[in-house]
Amino acid sequence: MNATTTDTHHDDHHDHGPAPGLMRWVTTTNHKDIGTLYLWFSLIMFFIGGAMALVIRTELFQPGLQVVDPQFFNTMTTMHALIMIFGVVMPAFVGLANWMLPIMIGAPDMALPRMNNWSFWILPFGFSMMLSTLFMEGGGPASGWTLYPPLSLQTGEAFPFLIFSIHILGISSIMGAINIVATIQNLRAPGMSYMKMPLFVWTWFITAYLLIAVMPVLAGAVTMLLTDKYFGTAFFTAGGGGDPVMFQHIFWFFGHPEVYILILPSFGVVSEIIPTFARKKLFGYASMVYATGSIAFLSFIVWAHHMFTVGMPLSGELFFMFATMLIAVPTGVKVFNWVATMWRGAMTFETPMLFALGFVIMFTIGGFSGVMLALAPVDFQYHDTYFVVAHFHYVLVPGSIFAIIAAVYYWIPKWTGNMYDEKWGKIHFWTSTIFVNLLFFPMHFVGLAGMPRRIPDYAVQFADFNAIATVGAFGFGFAQLIFVYVVFKCVRGGEKVTDQVWEGAEGLEWTLSSPPPYHSFTDQPVVK
């Protein structure tokens, strides 16, 4: 960009396109390359985390202990959660943001491309470190992803590696968030005012600020655990005058906004897809933006609903109960707007739309069970049961994961220039939907009946529902192989698509060629 003195014989010999071979991916600062890296990484981690889920479900297929020992079972529940949250959902959304944000706002690339490269490439090191703990003396971390002390302080040699890997993942997230904020605030095309930004950009914008606000809290909390274990401090050690319950407060002060970090970009994805396939403008755009902002704000004042049972003043319970229930209002606005967008639309049901509709329906189921859990007196009954497991899995699997899959089906023709296999896409949707409900719906029943979570054995009256859930788990897991097949097939070739791809698609990203040029928007577009 800067004016430079140049010699006539030295003309434009830098960076014409991707570097050849493997080094393209190591040294790339191109937002599309980095987005692709994030998405592949996320897919690989999805199968690693999914394999751990299948270990859990295999053990729970029947009552009794038959496949793994309880310590390893707890390690699996812990690692499964950490991988799915930090290794799958977050990187997948960062990958989608990398691919789509610049071309949605008319920017040539992310604002800080070198940092973008770094924020991706530290991830594999962080997760290698985390996974290496499985082979360490004392086994991997087994205290749950929440790392509550004093249990987490009993972790063996894995502990410092776990903490350091969480720091690496946090650094990656913070760098990604700052990059997204700088890109959105600095590189929008002329005319792209805030209230013209696509919803996916808006939701990521707010998510990035949430990340910036809460990541230091997680970093501080896990570092205090580390110093408690190795440096003789007693932040959370009751024996030294510390307060283990305070860890729960601090953790969930990070953790609840983190939940919204996992779901807000999903709202953005669905808000892009539904108008396209309903062939109507999004109903209530401004209210969608304000609802997203309200959800983000409320996420800071509801953390203690995760820990109603630790014992807190009645006024505290009431405050957190009502504040939590308040979240249903902006969330309801969103669901209403999606339904209103579809109302009398010229709807078609291609695979991205199917996944988006699946999201709306099943996320709402997860939302309703969330309202039930928000009721403090009722939560005393449900707390730490499979009802909670059913709730957050409904929000995260047919919620976030379905949104990510919908986004991939929606944008992969733009990324590759090839249409995916629609027949197999639909088979993927229906198998996933059937099995995901088979997997998680029975958990409501066993949870309400009192089956505790994070336990490898259970009373025989829960056997039937658990057997059904395990069948659902394997079915859902294998259904994702269809997704891999469809993605590979699409990347390798297929029917060529137009620039617009979808008849009802609107936005700057659809004005670029399919696939977009390696350097998009070298000419800045103007938004009218």
Place this chain on the structure above:
Amino acid sequence: MQQAPQTTEFNIHPNAGIPRPGWPWLMAGLVVIGGGIALRLALMGFWLVLPFTLLELGLVYYLVRLVQRRGGYVERIRIDGEQLSIAHIEPGKDRDWSFPLHWVRVELRAPSHQWYPHRLLLGASGRWVEVGACLTDAERQGLADAVRGEIRRLRDPEHEHHA
């Protein structure tokens, strides 16, 4: 009779730039929220959140400044009867060049790959300065035409006047 103005000036600056008045407020918001949380926890004895918050806020500030600096420059092309001068105005990185007007050439150089934009180069005697890198191709073309026109007019004001 020559009536043309003696000096013409073109000012070019990137249209995307984080607005300076907005950023102090944004940073203040982040400091109040992030710092407030960390300070409250520190006062309760959980002080280890504070250094991470300070590190992060420092990183945000540094990167915001970096992005601002990248977008906060002006290129000024000034043409008078004697010379064409170019000033790159950026805090701490001011540079300028000047060329005798009668030797100046304006080149809109085609890219070697189609996805790259054209480059607008002004110079003379083997020294070239690229300007308008932040413009769109159409704007760059327009700037090249305008600069060529001004050079022609100021080199030969009478011819221009008659024309």
